[in-house]
Amino acid sequence: GNSVTQMEGPVTLSEEAFLTINCTYTATGYPSLFWYVQYPGEGLQLLLKATKADDKGSNKGFEATYRKETTSFHLEKGSVQVSDSAVYFCALRSYNQGGKLIFGQGTELSVKP
Amino acid sequence: EAQVTQNPRYLITVTGKKLTVTCSQNMNHEYMSWYRQDPGLGLRQIYYSMNVEVTDKGDVPEGYKVSRKEKRNFPLILESPSPNQTSLYFCASREIGTATNEKLFFGSGTQLSVL
Numbered sequence: 001g002n003s004v005t006q007m008e009g010p011v012t013l014s015e016e017a018f019l020t021i022n023c024t025y026t027a028t029g030y031p032s033l034f035w036y037v038q039y040p041g042e043g044l045q046l047l048l049k050a051t052k053a054d055d056k057g058s059n060k061g062f063e064a065t066y067r068k069e070t071t072s073f074h075l076e077k078g079s080v081q082v083s084d085s086a087v088y089f090c091a092l093r094s095y096n097q098g099g100k101l102i103f104g105q106g107t108e109l110s111v112k113p
Numbered sequence: 114e115a116q117v118t119q120n121p122r123y124l125i126t127v128t129g130k131k132l133t134v135t136c137s138q139n140m141n142h143e144y145m146s147w148y149r150q151d152p153g154l155g156l157r158q159i160y161y162s163m164n165v166e167v168t169d170k171g172d173v174p175e176g177y178k179v180s181r182k183e184k185r186n187f188p189l190i191l192e193s194p195s196p197n198q199t200s201l202y203f204c205a206s207r208e209i210g211t212a213t214n215e216k217l218f219f220g221s222g223t224q225l226s227v228l
Contacts, residue, residue, distance in 0.1 A: 044217075044219045045219070046217065049215060051215070100161060
């Protein structure tokens with residue numbers, strides 16, 4: 001079945017460091033891929049998405065490229081800020097069950113000043 | 114302001130005492146869904162609804178009920194809560210059938226503890 005695997009957290013970085021959070025998926029066909037972010041005490045918010053192979057999603061300095069050959073959708077940011085501290089979820093959209101989102105386990109990011 | 118509203122934010126209860134978590138959205142979305150979030154497991158779908166009076170099971174429906182009598186509301190009902198239902202719950206909604214329907218809007222969550 002469809003699934004999403006993310007790198008284990010927590011990830012702790014200093015401000016202005018480079019960020020990579022790895023995400024790989026297993027799916028039939030070509031699902032849409034997403035990154036959602038959850039700030040402390042809040043619900044999830046869509047950060048970026050890509051709907052087909054080689055698409056690059058970007059938002060707020062974050063980027064992720066849909067790589068069909070490696071079934072990956074790694075999240076990157078060139079220079080993180082303290083305000084980026086949050087939990088990041090990679091997800092794919094299933095074509096059954098009403099198009100539900102299948103989430104990875106989440107990766108907690110902590111950025112220190 | 115477009116939003117999904119859940120209540121309550123925090124709830125402590127005892128085993129077997131029926132409870133309802135409410136969810137309401139003001140965006141006229143057809144699709145609504147409930148997820149639970151547990152450490153190391155990410156979010157897992159409990160139930161979803163494609164429209165009024167249309168509901169279906171997600172991946173972990175045991176011990177839960179839902180109803181969709183109105184388009185804006187999608188309450189989650191625990192008839193006889195047990196400690197393994199202690200979790201953080203999220204309601205979410207989105208459109209169906211448009212170019213923007215990929216974005217799921219989430220509520221702020223309900224932290225439930227069953228003693």
